[in-house]
Amino acid sequence: MLSFRASLALALSAALVASPAFATHPHHAPASGHSHKTAHHKTAKKKHERRVRGQQAIEPDRVMQIQQALIREHYLNGEPTGKWDIETQTAMQKFQADQGWQTKLMPDSRALKKLGLGADYSEAINANTASFTDPPPISTIPSAQAEGFTAASGANQ
Numbered sequence: 001m002l003s004f005r006a007s008l009a010l011a012l013s014a015a016l017v018a019s020p021a022f023a024t025h026p027h028h029a030p031a032s033g034h035s036h037k038t039a040h041h042k043t044a045k046k047k048h049e050r051r052v053r054g055q056q057a058i059e060p061d062r063v064m065q066i067q068q069a070l071i072r073e074h075y076l077n078g079e080p081t082g083k084w085d086i087e088t089q090t091a092m093q094k095f096q097a098d099q100g101w102q103t104k105l106m107p108d109s110r111a112l113k114k115l116g117l118g119a120d121y122s123e124a125i126n127a128n129t130a131s132f133t134d135p136p137p138i139s140t141i142p143s144a145q146a147e148g149f150t151a152a153s154g155a156n157q
Contacts, residue, residue: 058084058106066107069115070095 058066060082067080067088076091093103096111112118138146 054106063088065117066092066112066115069117073115 063084064080064082067076067082070076070088070091071078071080073095075095076088078087089105092107092111093105095115096103096108099111099114101108101110109118141149
């Protein structure tokens, strides 16, 4: 029994020592004659340009609108200048903080909507012809049509 355990331990030890030698992969040169390293180094030397994302600046006309709204809401004093200066940024951050929103350097869309400066949909496809009135009362639906709706919905079953 002792010799069996000893031979088993010896076999396991040999397997553990030999396994790293089999784990490496031999390097084969490319068949075309060009070195793989040279091609890799050319692409590796290219620096990735960092792409700036998001809005970087606010147009002066839009800044004027924001400043007018902040003045109206008593978060900013004076006359609108059209410049996104430190006073305007501080007023906007205070407005957003008072609403319980994250204070960012750029205005939050919720804050703009709350200030009455949301998106303008007046030029949308159906903006002039859309109707947002309540639907007619059920009593005005013809009885045959109402019965058809009821049958289709399976409410009689």
